[in-house]
Amino acid sequence: MRDPLNPRTLLLFVAVALLLDAASQTAGAGGTTIKGWISDETCARGRASGGVFTGTNPECAKKCIASGKKMVLIVPDQRTLLTVANPDAAKANIGDLVEITGSVETKTKTLHIDSLKLLTKGVAMCGLPAKK
Numbered sequence: 001m002r003d004p005l006n007p008r009t010l011l012l013f014v015a016v017a018l019l020l021d022a023a024s025q026t027a028g029a030g031g032t033t034i035k036g037w038i039s040d041e042t043c044a045r046g047r048a049s050g051g052v053f054t055g056t057n058p059e060c061a062k063k064c065i066a067s068g069k070k071m072v073l074i075v076p077d078q079r080t081l082l083t084v085a086n087p088d089a090a091k092a093n094i095g096d097l098v099e100i101t102g103s104v105e106t107k108t109k110t111l112h113i114d115s116l117k118l119l120t121k122g123v124a125m126c127g128l129p130a131k132k
Helices: 007-025 041-049 058-066 087-093
Strands: 032-040 071-075 080-084 097-105 110-120
Touching: 032 041, 032 058, 032 080, 041 058, 041 071, 041 080, 071 087, 080 087, 087 097, 087 110
Parallel strands: 080 110
Antiparallel strands: 032 071, 032 097, 071 080, 097 110
């Protein structure tokens, strides 16, 4: 009986694992669908550092992006921020909750938008909600 973990089998296993890992680093065209809020990196990072992964003030985000800040997608389900590689694709939806289909580069946390669907129009909220 042959040893199932001989060096050739182990090498083949490692090669297949590396290929699968590389393939998962970037989803294929039209591969991933994600829901989240379009915002600017500065406001989103500040909130995320405090554990808050919700939408930001749309007017503020628009001004920050117009002044050169990076556009991000706040992904509440994954508690992460993804930098938008092609911000022109979401320019009209800054501050909104959207559903995006595209590809994600997990190592750099970058999102390329193939299509975008508006779910909820963003609104400015001043202050914190009242505690019950």
